[in-house]
Amino acid sequence: MTTEHPRGRVLGRGFQPLAAPADIPALPLADRAVPSVEELADTAAEAACALADVVTPSGWSAAAVEDVLDAIETLTAALAAVDPPAARLLAPIPAATTALRQRMQPPSPTAEAVPPPRRRRRSLGHGHGAQPSQG
Template sequence: MKLTPDQQASGLESLADRAVVAACALADAAGPENWSASAVEDAAAALEVLAGALAHLDPECAEILSVVPVAAAAVLERVEHARTGDRPQDDGQGAVGTSTALRQALTGHGITRHRVHQLGAALVTVTLDPADAQALAALLVQRNGIPDQARHAEEGWGDGPAETAAAALAEALAAHGPSAYARVLASGQVSAGLTPGAARSVVAALGSRPSAGPRTGRRRGLGPGYKGLHTG
């Protein structure tokens, strides 16, 4: 990592200082009863954008911060479920041992370039190269019995290899839990987030024989990840 001397970064420093002031004002005003759905959405978007900006420092920083957009999306998911009153309940086992089992299951199928993170008891994330994400999606398709997804790629599903792999993985993971999702990070890698229960379902599927029966899953949309929010 190579940093610019402070005197040459006055413009950026001014913007960062204003961001801190705004964040402090928000924290002072925030309380359990003060949040609205739109306020949570804006705050989560700010977290994701700031993490994305810091992720450009170097690949290592991008990896460290890779959990932020996934965690922000999980918070939004939780808020939405709370708003509609249909928040799913975990089975009580938490995430203890789940991340280790997922690592072992991936390694057992030759997917060794992965990073699994356990964020408390509510979220497990896995970061993969696009090729490995596509390979995992294909494995889950075989186990889940989901119809062949090759047609999606032919229709231009995604803007590139990473986007297509994320879309395929998101659809394959949807069969294991409605809160599972996948997105592309600015590093070009694919990061997926799922509940501990969904992660255990994935582990079980990877250890089972391929299924021949059809099964459908709900496709989740892709978030902007570290590529920023495009407006205009």
């Protein structure tokens, strides 16, 4: 399924969206997000779409892939903290990012290793004193 999206050229290139199992309740979301959350989420979505619009399959560097994997992991952890069912739905994503990182490793012991990420990012906070969900 390909979906045109106003933020970017195309989302879901060849991917079928997964439906949540019927026994999973709706997300417990507030009517209004805490200050700056919607703006930051919009900025993240805009940046992701801009990247998807300009990158080509041969246009990735190790540092760029690391940055994207860091973003995916950070956003996944933030959404997983919403509630235990969200954490269960998002649980496969860390394994996928780990697998991609492993594929970046050199094919032989004599090849050069992938350089580390360009900068250390702060650890994921869980917002205004909230505790991470256990799921």
